Amino acid sequence: xxxxxxxxxxxxxxxxxxxxxxxxxxxxxxxxxxxxxxxxxxxxxxxxxxxxxxxxxxxxxxxxxxxxxxxxxxxxxxxxxxxxxxxxxxxxxxxxxxxxxxxxxxxxxxxxxxxxxxxxxxxxxxxxxxxxxxxxxxxxxxxxxxxxxxxx
Amino acid sequence: xxxxxxxxxxxxxxxxxxxxxxxxxxxxxxxxxxxxxxxxxxxxxxxxxxxxxxxxxxxxxxxxxxxxxxxxxxxxxxxxxxxxxxxxxxxxxxxxxxxxxxxxxxxxxxxxxxxxxxxxxxxxxxxxxxxxxxxxxxxxxxxxxxxxxxxxxxxxxxxxxxxxxxxxxxxxxxxxxxxxxxxxxxxxxxxxxxxxxxxxxxxxxxxxxxxxxxxxxxxxxxxxxxxxxxxxxxxxxxxxxxxxxxxxxxxxxxxxxxxxxxxxxxxxxxxxxxxxxxxxxxxxxxxxxxxxxxxxxxxxxxxxxxxxxxxxxxxxxxxxxxxxxxxxxxxxxxxxxxxxxxxxxxxxxxxxxxxxxxxxxxxxxxxxxxxxxxxxxxxxxxxxxxxxxxxxxxxxxxxxxxxxxxxxxxxxxxxxxxxxxxxxxxxxxxxxxxxxxxxxxxxxxxxxxxxxxxxxxxxxxxxxxxxxxxxxxxxxxxxxxxxxxxxxxxxxxxxxxxxxxxxxxxxxxxxxxxxxxxxxxxxxxxxxxxxxxxxxxxxxxxxxxxxxxxxxxxxxxxxxxxxxxxxxxxxxxxxxxxxxxxxxxxxxxxxxxxxxxxxxxxxxxxxxxxxxxxxxxxxxxxxxxxxxxxxxxxxxxxxxxxxxxxxxxxxxxxxxxxxxxxxxxxxxxxxxxxxxxxxxxxxxxxxxxxxxxxxxxxxxxxxxxxxxxxxxxxxxxxxxx
Numbered sequence: 001x002x003x004x005x006x007x008x009x010x011x012x013x014x015x016x017x018x019x020x021x022x023x024x025x026x027x028x029x030x031x032x033x034x035x036x037x038x039x040x041x042x043x044x045x046x047x048x049x050x051x052x053x054x055x056x057x058x059x060x061x062x063x064x065x066x067x068x069x070x071x072x073x074x075x076x077x078x079x080x081x082x083x084x085x086x087x088x089x090x091x092x093x094x095x096x097x098x099x100x101x102x103x104x105x106x107x108x109x110x111x112x113x114x115x116x117x118x119x120x121x122x123x124x125x126x127x128x129x130x131x132x133x134x135x136x137x138x139x140x141x142x143x144x145x146x147x148x149x150x151x152x
Numbered sequence: 153x154x155x156x157x158x159x160x161x162x163x164x165x166x167x168x169x170x171x172x173x174x175x176x177x178x179x180x181x182x183x184x185x186x187x188x189x190x191x192x193x194x195x196x197x198x199x200x201x202x203x204x205x206x207x208x209x210x211x212x213x214x215x216x217x218x219x220x221x222x223x224x225x226x227x228x229x230x231x232x233x234x235x236x237x238x239x240x241x242x243x244x245x246x247x248x249x250x251x252x253x254x255x256x257x258x259x260x261x262x263x264x265x266x267x268x269x270x271x272x273x274x275x276x277x278x279x280x281x282x283x284x285x286x287x288x289x290x291x292x293x294x295x296x297x298x299x300x301x302x303x304x305x306x307x308x309x310x311x312x313x314x315x316x317x318x319x320x321x322x323x324x325x326x327x328x329x330x331x332x333x334x335x336x337x338x339x340x341x342x343x344x345x346x347x348x349x350x351x352x353x354x355x356x357x358x359x360x361x362x363x364x365x366x367x368x369x370x371x372x373x374x375x376x377x378x379x380x381x382x383x384x385x386x387x388x389x390x391x392x393x394x395x396x397x398x399x400x401x402x403x404x405x406x407x408x409x410x411x412x413x414x415x416x417x418x419x420x421x422x423x424x425x426x427x428x429x430x431x432x433x434x435x436x437x438x439x440x441x442x443x444x445x446x447x448x449x450x451x452x453x454x455x456x457x458x459x460x461x462x463x464x465x466x467x468x469x470x471x472x473x474x475x476x477x478x479x480x481x482x483x484x485x486x487x488x489x490x491x492x493x494x495x496x497x498x499x500x501x502x503x504x505x506x507x508x509x510x511x512x513x514x515x516x517x518x519x520x521x522x523x524x525x526x527x528x529x530x531x532x533x534x535x536x537x538x539x540x541x542x543x544x545x546x547x548x549x550x551x552x553x554x555x556x557x558x559x560x561x562x563x564x565x566x567x568x569x570x571x572x573x574x575x576x577x578x579x580x581x582x583x584x585x586x587x588x589x590x591x592x593x594x595x596x597x598x599x600x601x602x603x604x605x606x607x608x609x610x611x612x613x614x615x616x617x618x619x620x621x622x623x624x625x626x627x628x629x630x631x632x633x634x635x636x637x638x639x640x641x642x643x644x645x646x647x648x649x650x651x652x653x654x655x656x657x658x659x660x661x662x663x664x665x666x667x668x669x670x671x672x673x674x675x676x677x678x679x680x681x682x683x684x685x686x687x688x689x690x691x692x693x694x695x696x697x698x699x700x701x702x703x704x705x706x707x708x709x710x711x712x713x714x715x716x717x718x719x720x721x722x723x724x725x726x727x728x729x730x731x732x733x734x735x736x737x738x739x740x741x742x743x744x745x746x747x748x749x750x751x752x753x754x755x756x757x758x759x760x761x762x763x764x765x766x767x768x769x770x771x772x773x774x775x776x777x778x779x780x781x782x783x784x785x786x787x788x789x790x791x792x793x794x795x796x797x798x799x800x801x802x803x804x805x806x807x808x809x810x811x812x813x814x815x816x817x818x819x820x821x822x823x824x825x826x827x828x829x830x831x832x833x834x835x836x837x838x839x840x841x842x843x844x845x846x847x848x849x850x851x852x853x854x855x856x857x858x859x860x861x862x863x864x865x866x867x868x869x870x871x872x873x
Binding site: 016019020023027028030031032033034035036037038039040042043045072073074076077082086089090093094095096097098099100101102105123124125127128129130131132133134135136137138139140 | 211212214346348350351352354356357358359361362370414415416487491536537538540571572773782785808814815816818
């Protein structure tokens with residue numbers, strides 16, 4: 001049994017401790033917003049927050065995150081109020097196919113948590129997710145817009 | 153809860169028919185919730201919600217929003233009450249393909265269905281107005297419809313679409329409905345927001361990969377890594393006792409799948425499964441042997457002609473200078489973010505498939521063939537796609553596999569998901585192509601002859617062989633952007649022209665990859681135009697203009713980007729510019745870029761100005777996103793991607809060896825849209841992709857004096873920074 005705290009809820013799951021966190025989130029917990037894209041921590045579609053830090057969950061053995069605070073895209077909003085990154089994403093019509101966007105949004109939210117007013121260079125360094133539709137121009141605009149919406 | 157995706161995903165997930173004949177009332181076709189259908193495209197609920205039904209697939213390109221705009225324009229409904237759903241292919245077949253073509257590729261979604269979907273909206277509007285007029289016992293001509301409200305002008309009486317939809321659905325659809333003049337459009341041409349965004353930011357959108365069905369099992373698969381190879385044997389006993397494993401099954405003669413409770417268990421067991429392959433004769437093929445075949449084609453005496461005028465030999469005889477160059481464009485995997493997948497449930501009485509597909513009818517055909525059941529016992533439910541780019545249309549290999557697996561576990565729904573590695577090794581790749589271009593310049597620097605010899609793979613020979621047969625062996629698609637006529641006609645007026653193709657097919661399956669053959673043809677042609685201009689000692693823009701007689705729309709987009717980039721004025725120090733233009737998918741496209749180069753190999757693309765003239769621009773905001781997004785796909789290929797062959801198989805198996813652009817490498821993209829109507833509709837999703845690469849290659853020459861002719865540029869030590 002592995003004890004996990006995901007989006008504020010505690011789960012006891014019967015799973016091989018080497019199973020990557022991504023697959024536990026999807027297949028045992030049943031939250032499918034976090035995606036598989038490569039399985040080698042390249043693309044970032046599987047990005048979640050572990051104690052607030054963005055982590056690629058596809059290579060992270062579930063045993064290493066026991067007792068830590070895990071947040072997925074489903075837990076990013078506060079109740080019915082979407083996170084300001086999600087709001088900016090809607091206002092700027094960012095997603096195309098949308099498949100990579102959960103990971104992209106989690107990376108952006110973590111960036112704003114550590115740097116409330118990121119520069120373009122900060123965005124370049126922090127957002128390393130792959131998007132094959134090519135939403136980068138809108139992603140950049142929306143991150144700046146979300147930063148402006150942050151109360152200083 | 154987002155209403156729009158609820159409707160789409162609930163229809164998909166419950167497996168219920170999105171539409172069906174109403175069992176308790178004749179003459180009216182009803183949606184699943186009982187609301188009446190006015191035309192195949194329009195269902196109206198009592199609360200005025202308009203459900204627009206579209207056969208084309210949304211995969212990020214915005215086609216559903218654009219198509220809905222067109223229906224809503226003619227319907228005169230309240231845009232805020234519009235939602236959409238997909239009809240199923242089986243239902244469409246039963247209704248004599250009332251929704252038309254399901255195929256979503258070739259940038260055709262809007263440009264080849266705009267007429268009938270607008271008619272579907274207009275016809276429904278006329279029926280709604282007539283129903284209101286009947287109720288009021290007044291002539292319909294005295295009533296007007298706007299924003300889902302019908303008003304009798306004389307009396308001021310009003311009613312809503314929801315209130316009269318039931319009565320309207322009983323009316324005979326009128327035959328002679330007139331469409332609006334484009335001048336009257338209010339919603340078409342507006343940059344309205346997409347209909348499908350909310351669930352993409354909160355994790356709720358259900359992709360094929362996310363589908364859950366009661367009792368569902370999960371499958372992982374390995375196909376023989378050498379194309380054309382087979383399974384010799386596998387030792388299922390070694391993994392059947394592993395946790396969660398339910399069954400190990402052969403899939404056709406070339407693949408093996410493990411079915412387990414979870415996909416991770418299936419994948420873990422598959423990795424542990426000993427499989428012996430019979431790799432067959434293709435295991436001897438290498439990148440070198442393929443390249444040698446293509447090189448031989450460059451000088452071959454037999455070639456299929458794609459475009460010809462004048463006499464190229466006579467033209468060369470007049471030349472005082474001859475320029476010659478050889479270019480190369482590689483195999484490329486589509487690599488959509490969501491790996492291939494499909495779910496299937498089979499019993500001898502019914503087989504159903506849930507699949508992210510660019511072509512529901514192609515999925516249906518694959519299901520019929522693999523299940524062996526008649527059409528009335530089969531159905532396909534389309535689910536959202538995590539990208540397509542051409543991989544999920546003509547090619548339905550994952551559907552075939554899912555059905556074959558499900559047949560071996562009757563009654564149990566099975567979801568098949570490929571690993572990224574499986575996806576990389578079993579693609580339908582961008583065709584590999586070389587080109588040798590020869591141009592003759594006279595003493596005044598006029599281009600007096602041009603021969604473009606293409607040598608390489610034909611997509612249609614592999615995918616649509618009947619077309620190649622009709623053309624006596626020729627693949628007309630090879631000449632996209634270079635053709636003598638049609639939606640991919642050549643953008644220059646060169647006297648003494650010959651463009652031909654030595655078809656050199658390989659065992660690597662080719663496919664339609666976003667932009668298809670314009671990707672390489674634009675690189676070949678537009679880089680060579682710069683080479684010719686430079687040999688003639690002329691400005692690259694002026695040289696092009698001289699060779700674009702009678703091509704006003706090609707010239708229009710070229711001039712637009714040249715003006716916006718400031719071609720006539722010098723660039724800032726350290727900044728270098730390049731240009732390119734082409735006609736593709738019936739749209740005219742051009743790009744001008746600004747780059748800088750450090751240490752001779754680190755390229756920063758600062759800015760790309762791109763012009764697209766599709767005739768009609770349904771949603772300018774989505775066009776901008778398609779243009780800038782396509783450059784991510786196109787420049788990733790230009791700089792850093794290729795698939796190569798070793799021992800008959802693809803070498804690059806994931807994003808570490810097949811990298812894709814990141815945000816730090818993204819140039820600023822400025823989109824110019826030219827939409828002057830004229831009755832011909834051009835595509836959007838693909839055309840513009842092709843002009844970015846040659847524009848950047850041309851700018852690189854300006855910066856360094858080094859001419860790049862081989863894609864990808866990483867093989868010459870060049871990086872995108």
